[in-house]
Amino acid sequence: MLLHRIRTLHRVSKPNNCICCFFNLPAGGGTSNKVKSCTFDSDMCDWHNVPFDDDMNFVVSSSSSGGPSSGAGGSGKFLVAQGRSNDKAQLVLPLELVLAKHDSNHGQMCIRFNHFMKGGSLTLYSIKNQKGLPQTRVTSVSDGKGSWACKKVTVSEVSVDRQLMFEASGGTIAIDDISFTDGAC
DSSP states (O other), rough: OOOHHSEEEEEETTTTTEEEEEEEETTTTTSSSHHHEEEEEETTTTOOOOOOSSSSEEEEEEETTOOOOOOTTSOOOEEEEEEEEEEEEEHHHHHHHHSSOHHHHHHHEEEEHHHHHSSSSSEEEESSSSSSSSOEEEEEOOOOEEEEEEEEEEEEEOOTTTEEEEEEEEEEEEEEEEEESSSOO
Protein backbone atom coordinates (compact mmCIF):
# COMPACT_ATOMS: atom_id res chain seq x y z
CA MET A 1 0.00 0.00 0.00
CA LEU A 2 2.57 2.51 -1.17
CA LEU A 3 -0.06 5.14 -1.94
CA HIS A 4 -1.21 5.08 1.69
CA ARG A 5 2.31 5.98 2.82
CA ILE A 6 2.86 8.79 0.33
CA ARG A 7 2.08 12.27 1.56
CA THR A 8 3.05 14.26 -1.54
CA LEU A 9 4.17 13.39 -5.05
CA HIS A 10 6.18 16.02 -6.92
CA ARG A 11 6.68 15.74 -10.67
CA VAL A 12 9.73 17.51 -11.99
CA SER A 13 10.48 17.90 -15.67
CA LYS A 14 14.18 17.77 -16.47
CA PRO A 15 15.84 19.66 -19.35
CA ASN A 16 15.47 16.69 -21.74
CA ASN A 17 11.77 16.20 -20.87
CA CYS A 18 12.40 13.19 -18.65
CA ILE A 19 9.77 13.23 -15.93
CA CYS A 20 11.14 12.07 -12.61
CA CYS A 21 8.98 11.48 -9.57
CA PHE A 22 10.05 12.43 -6.07
CA PHE A 23 8.24 11.03 -3.04
CA ASN A 24 7.95 12.64 0.38
CA LEU A 25 7.03 10.01 2.94
CA PRO A 26 5.82 10.78 6.46
CA ALA A 27 8.57 11.29 9.02
CA GLY A 28 9.17 8.13 11.03
CA GLY A 29 6.82 6.26 8.71
CA GLY A 30 8.85 3.11 8.13
CA THR A 31 10.24 3.33 4.61
CA SER A 32 13.08 5.79 4.06
CA ASN A 33 12.25 8.63 1.66
CA LYS A 34 15.97 8.76 0.91
CA VAL A 35 15.68 5.56 -1.11
CA LYS A 36 12.40 6.01 -3.02
CA SER A 37 14.08 8.96 -4.67
CA CYS A 38 17.46 10.58 -4.30
CA THR A 39 19.03 13.76 -5.63
CA PHE A 40 22.33 13.11 -3.77
CA ASP A 41 22.25 16.70 -2.51
CA SER A 42 23.09 15.65 1.05
CA ASP A 43 24.37 12.05 0.97
CA MET A 44 24.42 8.72 -0.92
CA CYS A 45 20.87 7.76 0.14
CA ASP A 46 21.62 4.17 1.23
CA TRP A 47 23.50 3.37 -2.00
CA HIS A 48 26.91 1.85 -1.13
CA ASN A 49 30.20 1.51 -2.99
CA VAL A 50 31.27 -2.12 -3.40
CA PRO A 51 34.36 -2.35 -1.17
CA PHE A 52 36.69 -4.84 -2.91
CA ASP A 53 35.66 -5.83 -6.44
CA ASP A 54 36.17 -2.47 -8.13
CA ASP A 55 38.95 0.04 -8.83
CA MET A 56 37.30 3.37 -7.97
CA ASN A 57 34.34 4.73 -6.01
CA PHE A 58 31.36 6.95 -6.65
CA VAL A 59 31.57 10.14 -4.58
CA VAL A 60 29.07 12.92 -3.91
CA SER A 61 30.15 16.08 -5.76
CA SER A 62 28.81 19.47 -6.82
CA SER A 63 31.24 19.72 -9.76
CA SER A 64 33.98 17.58 -11.22
CA SER A 65 36.93 18.25 -13.49
CA GLY A 66 36.06 16.77 -16.86
CA GLY A 67 32.54 16.03 -15.67
CA PRO A 68 29.32 17.92 -15.02
CA SER A 69 29.43 21.38 -13.46
CA SER A 70 26.17 20.78 -11.54
CA GLY A 71 23.41 18.24 -10.94
CA ALA A 72 21.01 17.10 -13.65
CA GLY A 73 18.51 19.90 -13.04
CA GLY A 74 21.17 22.62 -13.34
CA SER A 75 21.99 22.74 -9.63
CA GLY A 76 22.72 20.49 -6.69
CA LYS A 77 25.02 17.53 -6.16
CA PHE A 78 25.37 14.15 -7.86
CA LEU A 79 27.44 10.95 -7.70
CA VAL A 80 30.50 10.77 -9.94
CA ALA A 81 33.17 8.17 -10.70
CA GLN A 82 36.25 9.07 -12.73
CA GLY A 83 38.85 6.59 -13.91
CA ARG A 84 41.03 5.16 -16.63
CA SER A 85 39.67 2.98 -19.44
CA ASN A 86 39.87 -0.33 -17.52
CA ASP A 87 38.74 1.02 -14.13
CA LYS A 88 35.28 0.26 -12.78
CA ALA A 89 33.16 1.53 -9.91
CA GLN A 90 30.25 -0.42 -8.46
CA LEU A 91 27.33 1.01 -6.48
CA VAL A 92 24.81 -1.28 -4.73
CA LEU A 93 21.32 -0.86 -3.24
CA PRO A 94 19.48 -3.73 -1.50
CA LEU A 95 15.92 -3.67 -2.91
CA GLU A 96 14.42 -4.34 0.53
CA LEU A 97 15.21 -0.66 1.30
CA VAL A 98 12.98 0.44 -1.60
CA LEU A 99 9.94 -1.70 -0.82
CA ALA A 100 7.19 -0.12 1.29
CA LYS A 101 6.40 -3.55 2.73
CA HIS A 102 9.18 -6.07 2.89
CA ASP A 103 7.39 -8.34 0.41
CA SER A 104 9.43 -11.35 -0.50
CA ASN A 105 8.27 -11.04 -4.13
CA HIS A 106 7.09 -7.59 -5.16
CA GLY A 107 6.89 -7.91 -8.96
CA GLN A 108 8.07 -4.97 -11.06
CA MET A 109 9.31 -1.45 -10.38
CA CYS A 110 10.34 1.41 -12.65
CA ILE A 111 13.69 3.05 -11.97
CA ARG A 112 14.41 6.48 -13.45
CA PHE A 113 17.82 8.10 -13.32
CA ASN A 114 19.87 10.81 -14.97
CA HIS A 115 23.36 10.04 -16.19
CA PHE A 116 26.29 12.09 -17.49
CA MET A 117 29.06 10.37 -19.40
CA LYS A 118 32.31 11.24 -21.12
CA GLY A 119 33.53 7.91 -22.44
CA GLY A 120 33.02 4.58 -20.74
CA SER A 121 29.76 2.80 -19.99
CA LEU A 122 27.17 2.53 -17.24
CA THR A 123 25.35 -0.76 -16.66
CA LEU A 124 22.53 -1.54 -14.22
CA TYR A 125 22.42 -5.11 -12.90
CA SER A 126 19.93 -7.03 -10.78
CA ILE A 127 21.66 -9.42 -8.40
CA LYS A 128 20.12 -12.24 -6.36
CA ASN A 129 21.57 -12.45 -2.84
CA GLN A 130 22.97 -15.93 -3.32
CA LYS A 131 26.62 -16.75 -3.89
CA GLY A 132 27.53 -18.08 -7.31
CA LEU A 133 24.49 -16.82 -9.21
CA PRO A 134 25.10 -14.58 -12.25
CA GLN A 135 24.20 -10.92 -12.43
CA THR A 136 21.27 -10.05 -14.69
CA ARG A 137 21.85 -7.01 -16.91
CA VAL A 138 18.85 -4.66 -16.73
CA THR A 139 20.13 -1.88 -19.01
CA SER A 140 23.33 -0.28 -20.26
CA VAL A 141 24.33 3.09 -21.73
CA SER A 142 27.65 4.06 -23.26
CA ASP A 143 29.68 6.88 -24.76
CA GLY A 144 27.60 9.84 -23.68
CA LYS A 145 28.35 13.20 -25.22
CA GLY A 146 29.09 15.02 -21.99
CA SER A 147 25.58 16.15 -21.10
CA TRP A 148 22.87 14.89 -18.77
CA ALA A 149 20.41 12.34 -20.18
CA CYS A 150 17.51 10.53 -18.56
CA LYS A 151 16.91 6.78 -18.61
CA LYS A 152 13.95 4.82 -17.30
CA VAL A 153 13.73 1.06 -17.23
CA THR A 154 11.49 -1.63 -15.74
CA VAL A 155 13.17 -3.88 -13.17
CA SER A 156 11.54 -7.31 -12.96
CA GLU A 157 11.80 -9.73 -10.05
CA VAL A 158 11.88 -7.06 -7.36
CA SER A 159 12.15 -8.75 -3.97
CA VAL A 160 13.94 -8.54 -0.64
CA ASP A 161 16.49 -11.11 -1.79
CA ARG A 162 17.76 -8.97 -4.68
CA GLN A 163 20.01 -5.91 -5.08
CA LEU A 164 20.53 -3.37 -7.83
CA MET A 165 24.06 -2.49 -8.86
CA PHE A 166 25.30 0.30 -11.11
CA GLU A 167 28.68 -0.42 -12.68
CA ALA A 168 30.61 2.43 -14.28
CA SER A 169 33.52 1.44 -16.52
CA GLY A 170 36.16 3.95 -17.64
CA GLY A 171 35.70 7.63 -18.37
CA THR A 172 33.80 10.13 -16.25
CA ILE A 173 30.34 8.90 -15.26
CA ALA A 174 27.85 10.71 -13.03
CA ILE A 175 24.42 9.63 -11.74
CA ASP A 176 21.68 11.90 -10.35
CA ASP A 177 17.98 11.98 -9.48
CA ILE A 178 17.28 8.26 -9.04
CA SER A 179 13.63 7.40 -8.31
CA PHE A 180 11.49 4.28 -8.05
CA THR A 181 7.79 3.78 -8.77
CA ASP A 182 5.64 0.67 -8.55
CA GLY A 183 4.91 -1.27 -11.74
CA ALA A 184 6.40 -1.14 -15.22
CA CYS A 185 7.62 2.11 -16.79
